[in-house]
Amino acid sequence: MELREMRAFVAVAEAGALSKAARQLHVSQPALSQTITALERRLGVQLLVRASTGVQATEAGMTLLTEARAVLARHDQALAAMARHTTTGGGVLRVGVPLELPPELVPAALARLAEACPDTRVQARHLSSVAQVAGLRADELDVGLVRERPAGPDLDAALVVEENVGVLLAADVAEKLAGPDGVRLEKLAGLEWFAFARAGSPAWYDELAAILRSHGLDVGADVPEEQRMIVELKIPAVSTGGAYAFAPPAWPYPMPDTVRWLPLTGNPIVRRTWAVWPAASHRRDIAEFVAALEDHQRGGSRV
Structure with a gap:
């Protein structure tokens, strides 16, 4: 199994729906379905039961879910630990994402990041603003996209989206x-x-x-x-x-x-979204990602 297949399976099993997992992973639903089908074929077991209401993990799927979570957590922990030794980027960039972002925002920022820091891999998680701020302060996230600017000197923030609701x-x-x-x-x-x-x-x-x-x-x-x-x-x-x-x-x-x-x-009603990151960070990939988000705001503000 490849790590990308593990991530795809975990996303689908946790979301309970292929469509929702596809949005979280920023891939098409057919491509994600093909990945899961190929994984089931390679392992020789059915991992998910598909129905009109969504998907549910089989007994074999639950076993894989437990093991895959452990493998991915350890992998991301290792990458994050190594990333702290460099200011140029590389490793994993852990990004918190709220629901209902402008659909072009994150893909555009990721495309620019890929050009500037091709060795950086982004791991996105859908979390509430409160959960993202807690994750940043616990060193579980590197960048958060939150609906309220956090107080305190330990986090920096930049306004990246304004929307007339x-x-x-x-x-x-x-x-x-x-x-x-x-x-x-x-x-x-x-x-x-x-x-x-x-x-x-x-x-x-x-x-x-x-x-x-x-x-x-x-x-x-x-x-x-x-x-x-x-x-x-x-x-x-x-x-x-x-x-x-x-x-x-x-x-x-x-x-x-x-x-x-x-x-x-x-x-x-104007809804604002801020990019937030640790004030002590000097990572280039964080700077590139936030700059790309800010450029989108300056070039395509909805207010």
Whole structure:
């Protein structure tokens, strides 16, 4: 087995869906499916049971999942340890990524990084802002992309994305509420906000909740951390007509005819994403990656 095959299998087993794992790995779903099929053929066992609702690891798959996690963890630990001995890059760059980033942002930064530091391999993990900051301070991440700028002198930060957030609504509700330049935020009164758990990004949650309250909207009860919002659930949540959810203009997920995205009149909600890294770091690959993200912000700001 190759390490890339192990990573592909672990991503699919943990995500429970090929489509979700493909997005996390920044590969196409057919290519990922072929990798898993080839791995099963080489090992001579079925690793995953595929169904319309997703995939589930078989008994053999669970065995491989345990072993693969251990191998990958030890491999990444070794690469990270060696990377600390050089300022030029090389080894692994561990990057924390939130959901709903502009689809072109990370691939463009990775392409530039590959040119500047071809020996650096990037390992991306989808984590909340709070989890990313904790990972940076525990030396489990090298760069984080977070929705709130952390305080303290131990971390540096650069603004890399600004997005005018719009709203997802059921098509019939959108038709009733839409004006010539979008939907006025106060028009959402009476609908339920399909929110995310405050524990994942407290400052961003509080900022968003304050904006909603200032427009006369009910924020509702906080979502427990164990019931984190899943992006794929936004569509079914709003399609019934009783709820709304926020999303950026370049929302990278399929949208049925029963749901519409509309801008908010006056752009009252701006979502910001910062690149964050240890202030004491002198690694060239981190500098190149962050610079590429900053260049994207300067060249393609949505605000």
